Amino acid sequence: TVKRVHNFYSGPAALPLSILQQAQAELLDFNGTGMSIMEISHRSKDYEAVHNRAIELLKELLGIPAGYDVLFLQGGASLQFAMVPMNFLAPGKKAGYVMTGTWAEKAYAQAEKLGEVFIAASAKEGNYRRIPSPGELNYGPDTAYLHITSNNTIFGTQWQSFPETGAVPLIADMSSDILSKPFDVSKFALIYAGAQKNLGPAGVTVVIIRHDLLDRANKKVPTMLRYETYAKDNSLYNTPPTFNIYMVSLMLAWVKEQGGLAALHRRNQEKAALVYDAIDASNGFYVGHAQPDVRSLMNITFRLANEDLEKKFLDAAKQAGFVGLAGHRSVGGCRASAYNAVPYESCLALRELMFTFQKENW
Numbered sequence: 001t002v003k004r005v006h007n008f009y010s011g012p013a014a015l016p017l018s019i020l021q022q023a024q025a026e027l028l029d030f031n032g033t034g035m036s037i038m039e040i041s042h043r044s045k046d047y048e049a050v051h052n053r054a055i056e057l058l059k060e061l062l063g064i065p066a067g068y069d070v071l072f073l074q075g076g077a078s079l080q081f082a083m084v085p086m087n088f089l090a091p092g093k094k095a096g097y098v099m100t101g102t103w104a105e106k107a108y109a110q111a112e113k114l115g116e117v118f119i120a121a122s123a124k125e126g127n128y129r130r131i132p133s134p135g136e137l138n139y140g141p142d143t144a145y146l147h148i149t150s151n152n153t154i155f156g157t158q159w160q161s162f163p164e165t166g167a168v169p170l171i172a173d174m175s176s177d178i179l180s181k182p183f184d185v186s187k188f189a190l191i192y193a194g195a196q197k198n199l200g201p202a203g204v205t206v207v208i209i210r211h212d213l214l215d216r217a218n219k220k221v222p223t224m225l226r227y228e229t230y231a232k233d234n235s236l237y238n239t240p241p242t243f244n245i246y247m248v249s250l251m252l253a254w255v256k257e258q259g260g261l262a263a264l265h266r267r268n269q270e271k272a273a274l275v276y277d278a279i280d281a282s283n284g285f286y287v288g289h290a291q292p293d294v295r296s297l298m299n300i301t302f303r304l305a306n307e308d309l310e311k312k313f314l315d316a317a318k319q320a321g322f323v324g325l326a327g328h329r330s331v332g333g334c335r336a337s338a339y340n341a342v343p344y345e346s347c348l349a350l351r352e353l354m355f356t357f358q359k360e361n362w
């Protein structure tokens with residue numbers, strides 16, 4: 001059997017063993033073609049079936065209503081930070097951003113280069129421990145769009161419910177929690193997510209966009225930076241990242257096999273609880289960063305008493321076969337990213353490690 005570590009990387013992150021094995025088995029001869037999926041034209045029937053299957057599965061799993069398109073882009077979520085304002089921040093209008101962490105700041109910084117922006121609410125004070133309440137969001141009815149980050153990968157906070165924005169288009173960066181739980185897509189005008197957490201390997205970005213927003217987009221934007229280009233040609237205007245989309249299709253089939261988003265949500269709650277309970281039961285040996293009411297199910301952030309002890313903990317973790325537990329370089333501490341593909345057993349093992357380490361170092 002293969003040796004697999006307890007992988008808590010924040011992204012690129014763990015993928016289910018079964019889909020890696022399937023990709024391996026199909027690598028030399030995909031579906032009887034005598035080629036790998038990487039070697040097949042993106043205009044062929046064989047590839048198109050994979051492409052469309054990925055789109056259909058995503059629509060089915062997320063319950064995407066009619067009137068939305070699913071698009072595959074490149075450039076990561078970071079390119080979306082710029083594409084959103086390029087397409088939808090019209091002159092004379094202002095876009096609102098909810099600041100809940102580093103990625104929200106980066107999105108804001110790109111929009112600021114392209115048009116008028118304002119901060120609709122911020123949780124920066126206290127170092128992004130919380131998520132602003134719906135009542136705190138301050139924006140007018142003529143706002144171009146309101147941008148939120150559904151899960152804050154670095155700080156470990158997650159929106160527990162989404163705001164009702166009425167006629168103001170709601171746009172969300174869901175890079176680090178898409179597919180982790182069911183939610184109502186119809187609240188959103190646009191959703192984007194880099195693939196490398198819950199969707200597959202890095203290299204493709206999924207965009208879900210409502211048609212009325214497409215109609216309003218700036219037509220002067222260069223072709224490859226317009227959502228319209230991807231929507232019109234089913235994301236086949238030019239060569240898409242075919243292997244990545246194939247991997248996304250395998251990942252989505254796996255999500256379905258697991259019972260879909262409701263089943264994964266339950267399991268994600270159980271997995272995260274194993275680690276949060278170890279924090280809460282530690283009498284302050286481990287201190288969680290996020291305010292408990294907005295704790296992320298995907299990224300669990302915590303600190304120990306000092307950096308020496310944190311280093312000792314991370315060393316012990318490494319010895320015991322854990323990978324990826326260091327916090328983001330900008331905040332330090334520890335972070336366990338427990339995305340969909342991270343097994344329950346890995347979270348259980350982490351909990352045991354935390355108990356043992358505390359006993360030995362208290």
Ligand code: PMP
Nearest residue numbers: 076077078103153173175176194
């Ligand atoms: N948004 C969020 C919430 C993220 O977690 C990340 C990456 N960790 C990004 C954006 C940036 O994504 P990319 O590297 O795909 O540009």
